[in-house]
Amino acid sequence: xxxxxxxxxxxxxxxxxxxxxxxxxxxxxxxxxxxxxxxxxxxxxxxxxxxxxxxxxxxxxxxxxxxxxxxxxxxxxxxxxxxxxxxxxxxxxxxxxxxxxxxxxxxxxxxxxxxxxxxxxxxxxxxxxxxxxxxxxxxxxxxxxxxxxxxxxxxxxxxxxxxxxxxxxxxxxxxxxxxxxxxxxxxxxxxxxxxxxxxxxxxxxxxxxxxxxxx
Amino acid sequence: xxxxxxxxxxxxxxxxxxxxxxxxxxxxxxxxxxxxxxxxxxxxxxxxxxxxxxxxxxxxxxxxxxxxxxxxxxxxxxxxxxxxxxxxxxxxxxxxxxxxxxxxxxxxxxxxxxxxxxxxxxxxxxxxxxxxxxxxxxxxxxxxxxxxxxxxxxxxxxxxxxxxxxxxxxxxxxxxxxxxxxxxxxxxxxxxxxxxxxxxxxxxxxxxxxxxxxx
DNA sequence: CTCTAGCTGTGAAATTTGTCACAGCGTGAA
DNA sequence: TTCACGCTGTGACAAATTTCACAGCTAGAG
Ligand SMILES: NC(=O)c1ccc[n+]([C@@H]2O[C@H](COP(=O)([O-])OP(=O)(O)OC[C@H]3O[C@@H](n4cnc5c(N)ncnc54)[C@H](O)[C@@H]3O)[C@@H](O)[C@H]2O)c1
Ligand SMILES: NC(=O)c1ccc[n+]([C@@H]2O[C@H](COP(=O)([O-])OP(=O)(O)OC[C@H]3O[C@@H](n4cnc5c(N)ncnc54)[C@H](O)[C@@H]3O)[C@@H](O)[C@H]2O)c1
Numbered sequence: 001x002x003x004x005x006x007x008x009x010x011x012x013x014x015x016x017x018x019x020x021x022x023x024x025x026x027x028x029x030x031x032x033x034x035x036x037x038x039x040x041x042x043x044x045x046x047x048x049x050x051x052x053x054x055x056x057x058x059x060x061x062x063x064x065x066x067x068x069x070x071x072x073x074x075x076x077x078x079x080x081x082x083x084x085x086x087x088x089x090x091x092x093x094x095x096x097x098x099x100x101x102x103x104x105x106x107x108x109x110x111x112x113x114x115x116x117x118x119x120x121x122x123x124x125x126x127x128x129x130x131x132x133x134x135x136x137x138x139x140x141x142x143x144x145x146x147x148x149x150x151x152x153x154x155x156x157x158x159x160x161x162x163x164x165x166x167x168x169x170x171x172x173x174x175x176x177x178x179x180x181x182x183x184x185x186x187x188x189x190x191x192x193x194x195x196x197x198x199x200x201x202x203x204x205x206x207x208x209x210x211x212x213x214x215x
Numbered sequence: 216x217x218x219x220x221x222x223x224x225x226x227x228x229x230x231x232x233x234x235x236x237x238x239x240x241x242x243x244x245x246x247x248x249x250x251x252x253x254x255x256x257x258x259x260x261x262x263x264x265x266x267x268x269x270x271x272x273x274x275x276x277x278x279x280x281x282x283x284x285x286x287x288x289x290x291x292x293x294x295x296x297x298x299x300x301x302x303x304x305x306x307x308x309x310x311x312x313x314x315x316x317x318x319x320x321x322x323x324x325x326x327x328x329x330x331x332x333x334x335x336x337x338x339x340x341x342x343x344x345x346x347x348x349x350x351x352x353x354x355x356x357x358x359x360x361x362x363x364x365x366x367x368x369x370x371x372x373x374x375x376x377x378x379x380x381x382x383x384x385x386x387x388x389x390x391x392x393x394x395x396x397x398x399x400x401x402x403x404x405x406x407x408x409x410x411x412x413x414x415x416x417x418x419x420x421x422x423x424x425x426x427x428x429x430x
Numbered sequence: 431c432t433c434t435a436g437c438t439g440t441g442a443a444a445t446t447t448g449t450c451a452c453a454g455c456g457t458g459a460a
Numbered sequence: 461t462t463c464a465c466g467c468t469g470t471g472a473c474a475a476a477t478t479t480c481a482c483a484g485c486t487a488g489a490g
Binding site for chain 1: 458
């Protein structure tokens with residue numbers, strides 16, 4: 001079994017390699033990729049072991065080939081098909097970003113329970129009422145659901161999407177969803193992240209002050 | 216030194232306890248809190264060790280007292296003072312959420328380099344030009360910066376905020392920022408999270424199919 | 431009062447995750 | 461062609477994190 005952290009780093013390498021390739025870099029060493037990703041060279045080599053790509057001791061990794069291997073490993077050459085539920089302020093921000101950007105994420109459809117928001121397109125994405133959820137995702141072969149409804153609604157929304165056959169979610173609502181072990185949920189809780197950053201900010205800030213006091 | 220994971224869980228307990236208290240729960244056992252937080256009871260007890268709060272073997276933890284201890288540990292009774300840089304679609308979503316919500320996060324000011332966006336308020340938050348950054352944050356005692364500018368601009372923005380004395384960041388741009396060891400950065404990379412969810416979705420989905428085939 | 435069921439707090443073990451360090455290799459230099 | 465440098469791939473080790481498991485306690489029942 002391969003760990004979440006490894007997967008996160010691999011996706012990061014992928015985006016860094018894309019950047020490097022546009023800059024014309026053809027080969028890259030583990031220590032260079034490590035610097036870009038802010039990890040150790042050993043970590044990079046370890047991670048690349050799991051996708052089975054081998055570099056060359058003298059020239060490092062071939063950027064194009066490595067990207068190819070990563071693509072194959074992640075197997076989303078045609079992009080990641082997703083749907084979004086909850087076209088509020090956050091949902092609209094995500095639509096505007098992913099419908100225009102050139103990431104490999106495709107939002108195929110959006111859903112909302114509010115009749116004011118349905119029946120039209122936002123950033124080029126159709127917004128459907130929740131009643132159309134089942135049939136629409138049955139047609140589309142969706143890999144991942146983006147949950148941007150209020151916390152109180154999130155559980156019922158995921159339940160519906162799971163019934164529709166979706167196994168992966170990114171949940172922006174500040175609640176822990178209950179899902180079967182065949183379903184993966186990545187929680188992006190902004191509030192919690194800010195609290196975390198604030199905690200460490202304060203502790204680092206105090207440490208800095210103490211050190212200055214010692215001088 | 217206390218770990219990031221522990222802090223994340225503690226903030227989560229805090230929000231769960233808030234919910235429980237509004238529902239009139241006065242006492243809670245480690246296994247109950249564990250169920251809510253989707254962790255093990257031992258994990259809960261371990262985590263609570265670090266804040267030095269002790270429960271009672273017969274009645275469990277007193278919800279009010281535990282909240283009090285957590286508050287004291289995090290020491291943000293007056294709310295977490297933050298500033299936001301980059302009033303684009305994501306920045307506006309965050310403003311609308313945190314300026315109206317009843318979380319303990321306070322966005323004191325927003326900044327943008329685009330003159331079209333400055334000089335007015337969005338969701339009740341003043342948007343200043345970047346030239347006013349230094350003086351404004353000097354006045355405000357800010358704990359945490361929210362970075363919602365394009366990736367290409369993120370590094371220079373953090374550099375400026377660090378110069379202004381901020382030690383904590385939540386970075387939404389898909390780049391790894393270079394910061395001194397006295398500064399904490401929490402990266403919220405939505406693209407990367409979706410890719411991760413998609414990867415595990417596919418692997419769980421395949422596993423499910425295999426199991427069904429075996430029957 | 432005494433007893434007991436079932437919890438907490440916590441050393442110790444287990445597991446997961448990251449790092450070290452070095453054998454082995456490929457390339458360019460001579 | 462040979463050599464030497466500096467990298468990769470990886471076994472072994474180290475650190476961090478989680479779980480186990482149990483002594484010790486406490487409120488309520490009898
Ligand atoms: N910056 C942010 O906006 C922000 C920050 C932190 C967390 N969040 C979380 O993200 C989620 C969305 O936040 P938001 O600010 O966009 O909220 P919002 O109220 O602007 O949007 C919520 C949307 O969900 C729709 N909705 C409600 N119930 C639904 C249901 N049962 N089925 C389908 N659609 C439904 C509503 O019609 C609305 O369009 C919330 O859980 C919030 O806690 C948002
Ligand atoms: N849903 C989303 O919107 C989304 C999703 C994933 C990642 N992101 C990331 O979040 C960031 C913001 O995304 P967005 O969609 O809001 O982009 P946006 O283009 O809508 O907004 C960016 C804002 O930053 C301002 N800006 C640009 N350069 C600046 C500078 N040097 N100083 C101050 N302000 C500056 C711009 O004027 C603009 O208002 C980006 O890094 C993006 O990659 C956003």
